Amino acid sequence: MSATGAGVEDVLLRCRAEGRVALIGYLPVGYPSVEGSVAAMRVLVEAGCDIVEVGLAYSDPVIDGPVNQDAMAAALEAGVRVDDAFDAVAAVREAGATPVVMSYWNLVLHRGVERFAADLAAAGGAGLITPDLVPDEADDWVAASDRHGLDRIFLVAPSSTPERLARVTAACRGFVYAASTMGVTGARSSVDGDARGLVERVRAVSDIPVCIGLGVSTREQAAEIAGYADGVIVGSALVRTLGGDGELDERLESLRTLTTALAQGVREGHR
Amino acid sequence: MSEVPAPDEDTDLVPQELPRPGRFGDFGGRYVPEALVPALEQLDEARQKAAVDPEFTDELARLHATYTGRPSILTEVPRFAAHCGGARVVLKREDLNHTGSHKINNVLAQALITKRMGKTRVIAETGAGQHGVATATAAALMGLDCTVYMGKVDTERQALNVARMKILGAEVVAVEHGSATLKDAINEALRDWVTNVGTTHYVIGTVTGPHPFPEMVRDFHAVIGEEARAQVLELTGRLPDAVVACVGGGSNAMGIFHRFVEDEGVRLVGVEAGGEGIESGRHAARFASASPGVLHGAMSYLMQDTDGQTVESHSISAGLDYPSVGPEHSYLRDIGRAEYRYATDDQVMEAFSLLCRTEGIIPALESAHALAGAVELGRELGPEALLLVNLSGRGDKDMHTAAAYFGLVDEDAR
Numbered sequence: 001m002s003a004t005g006a007g008v009e010d011v012l013l014r015c016r017a018e019g020r021v022a023l024i025g026y027l028p029v030g031y032p033s034v035e036g037s038v039a040a041m042r043v044l045v046e047a048g049c050d051i052v053e054v055g056l057a058y059s060d061p062v063i064d065g066p067v068n069q070d071a072m073a074a075a076l077e078a079g080v081r082v083d084d085a086f087d088a089v090a091a092v093r094e095a096g097a098t099p100v101v102m103s104y105w106n107l108v109l110h111r112g113v114e115r116f117a118a119d120l121a122a123a124g125g126a127g128l129i130t131p132d133l134v135p136d137e138a139d140d141w142v143a144a145s146d147r148h149g150l151d152r153i154f155l156v157a158p159s160s161t162p163e164r165l166a167r168v169t170a171a172c173r174g175f176v177y178a179a180s181t182m183g184v185t186g187a188r189s190s191v192d193g194d195a196r197g198l199v200e201r202v203r204a205v206s207d208i209p210v211c212i213g214l215g216v217s218t219r220e221q222a223a224e225i226a227g228y229a230d231g232v233i234v235g236s237a238l239v240r241t242l243g244g245d246g247e248l249d250e251r252l253e254s255l256r257t258l259t260t261a262l263a264q265g266v267r268e269g270h271r
Numbered sequence: 272m273s274e275v276p277a278p279d280e281d282t283d284l285v286p287q288e289l290p291r292p293g294r295f296g297d298f299g300g301r302y303v304p305e306a307l308v309p310a311l312e313q314l315d316e317a318r319q320k321a322a323v324d325p326e327f328t329d330e331l332a333r334l335h336a337t338y339t340g341r342p343s344i345l346t347e348v349p350r351f352a353a354h355c356g357g358a359r360v361v362l363k364r365e366d367l368n369h370t371g372s373h374k375i376n377n378v379l380a381q382a383l384i385t386k387r388m389g390k391t392r393v394i395a396e397t398g399a400g401q402h403g404v405a406t407a408t409a410a411a412l413m414g415l416d417c418t419v420y421m422g423k424v425d426t427e428r429q430a431l432n433v434a435r436m437k438i439l440g441a442e443v444v445a446v447e448h449g450s451a452t453l454k455d456a457i458n459e460a461l462r463d464w465v466t467n468v469g470t471t472h473y474v475i476g477t478v479t480g481p482h483p484f485p486e487m488v489r490d491f492h493a494v495i496g497e498e499a500r501a502q503v504l505e506l507t508g509r510l511p512d513a514v515v516a517c518v519g520g521g522s523n524a525m526g527i528f529h530r531f532v533e534d535e536g537v538r539l540v541g542v543e544a545g546g547e548g549i550e551s552g553r554h555a556a557r558f559a560s561a562s563p564g565v566l567h568g569a570m571s572y573l574m575q576d577t578d579g580q581t582v583e584s585h586s587i588s589a590g591l592d593y594p595s596v597g598p599e600h601s602y603l604r605d606i607g608r609a610e611y612r613y614a615t616d617d618q619v620m621e622a623f624s625l626l627c628r629t630e631g632i633i634p635a636l637e638s639a640h641a642l643a644g645a646v647e648l649g650r651e652l653g654p655e656a657l658l659l660v661n662l663s664g665r666g667d668k669d670m671h672t673a674a675a676y677f678g679l680v681d682e683d684a685r
Contacts, residue, residue: 058580059449059580059581060449060454060455060458060567060581061458062304062458062461062462062465062567063304063306063461063462063465065462069448073449076580081578105302105565106564106565106566106573106575106579106581107578107579107580108579109565110564110575110578110579111578111579131304132302132303132304132568133302134301134302134303134305136301137300137301137302154305155304155305155306157304157305157306158306159306159307159308159309159310159469160305160306160308161309164305164308164309168305179305182306182466182468182469183466184462184465184466
């Protein structure tokens with residue numbers, strides 16, 4: 001439990017007690033505008049997201065597919081700043097969900113790892129997901145996150161060896177982010193191929209909760225993953241919906257509809 | 272035919288032990304998605320085994336002697352040197368290698384390692400097209416599938432090289448995201464690699480990227496400095512006062528610098544792309560303006576804004592148009608062993624023209640940065656000085672840019 005509200009582990013335990021898994025939604029701050037993205041994150045919370053991944057737009061997002069790349073580029077074009085993320089984190093916390101930030105490493109490094117951690121904790125953030133930082137390079141972040149009581153969410157992938165799974169999960173706190181397939185973010189018709197096996201391999205080396213991301217876009221997929229993981233992470237499907245045609249209000253309603261369906265999905269999984 | 276000694280266990284092909292693996296002081300490292308870590312570990316193991324395996328070293332030496340055209344010659348350029356304060360100037364002629372630049376040294380070695388790892392496909396990024404052409408060439412030679420990522424802006428200014436790669440059987444993907452130049456081509460290549468890492472090796476073309484690339488690519492280019500040092504000694508009876516090379520990512524520079532690092536009396540001078548001048552903001556002179564940061568897997572000097580977003584670079588030469596630099600250069604600079612200056616587009620075009628007209632050698636625009644640096648350095652050091660300049664590539668690919676710059680294109684005649 002962080003100083004300002006439920007931590008990631010509290011949320012996952014609560015979900016487990018309710019006989020379901022957690023729904024984790026990702027959106028980048030600043031898309032389509034800072035205000036628009038914060039409004040969209042509130043919709044995610046209202047429609048059933050337990051944890052919101054507040055994404056930082058980055059100039060060189062190497063594990064993001066076209067949908068997230070374009071959204072990040074648009075956000076940067078519109079002038080989004082790293083500072084805006086902390087306001088979004090506070091808004092998510094106020095709306096009643098647990099916020100974590102997802103950021104490529106250079107943005108954290110450039111702000112200063114200690115300062116970033118302090119600002120994140122002060123805004124009510126529960127932790128940080130680092131898609132291009134492996135534990136081997138994370139000494140500063142491990143120390144700063146310990147000082148500020150923040151969760152550390154590293155990634156594992158289908159290519160991870162048992163040794164790497166052990167090393168990465170040992171460094172994680174909160175949950176481990178399991179990439180469902182080899183590749184970049186973006187909706188896929190099927191995510192089950194590698195994901196189930198990866199979760200089993202993680203469970204063989206660690207007790208840490210496992211949340212599945214990359215490629216999830218439908219209620220059916222969410223329900224399927226809920227059968228074997230601890231959380232379902234949805235990103236680009238939400239971003240694409242938010243970026244659709246029509247006025248922002250209409251798009252927010254579409255986002256609400258999709259999120260509601262996904263929230264039903266995580267309640268339909270059978271272990 | 273010239274004799275090329277097979278590298279043995281004493282040469283620099285054997286990776287050196289670093290205090291921290293993959294680190295040059297604080298620079299370098301491995302800032303990558305976890306999905307790539309197993310492939311990087313596999314690559315590190317494969318290249319270390321290869322470095323001491325005669326099956327690999329003999330084959331690479333054979334290819335360099337019979338295919339690349341090594342050793343590359345040394346050419347003294349007195350008529351050019353007359354414009355360099357009278358200093359003596361010798362060029363290491365990497366432009367005469369097969370495919371027209373130093374890039375083939377690294378690519379042949381990585382292609383051999385690709386096969387040793389049992390992979391069947393290579394991908395590469397390219398800016399000017401030199402590395403893309405070299406990779407497409409090695410893939411054709413060794414029967415590997417090949418995809419080259421190139422920024423859309425670069426496919427337009429280097430159209431001839433796009434055609435060369437396609438003729439060699441490679442697929443060329445024009446990258447339209449971001450600034451549509453070299454850095455975006457690397458982003459796209461990394462995305463491909465994360466997706467296809469089981470079958471695919473990413474042939475990074477310079478001394479950047481996650482460990483072990485900066486070290487490995489340097490070692491594959493170290494043959495440049497090995498040869499040049501012996502050739503200069505034979506020609507002049509002494510070591511040069513300075514070794515000069517252009518620096519984008521910095522592979523040709525590390526290749527020629529490496530053997531001279533222990534020669535304390537030899538200045539190592541890297542020349543970056545000054546573009547339209549530092550004050551214009553349109554340049555790629557990282558050491559003149561940048562601070563340490565992480566891009567494409569390595570910690571190094573990086574052009575970035577106050578949030579840490581990458582700032583777009585600019586250069587008249589696509590091959591130097593990159594906002595970061597190989598981490599070992601950052602290290603050599605910070606410990607004071609190497610020094611870095613820059614040449615603006617205009618200075619570069621002047622040096623380019625000068626070498627063409629005084630010596631009958633058309634250099635790549637990238638290499639013309641080193642020549643501009645030599646003009647400046649020669650004037651500083653005077654007639655007693657001996658300069659070794661790495662002529663990393665030939666300028667055929669740059670005719671369109673040069674013709675436009677000098678107003679040689681008769682639009683009506685087209």
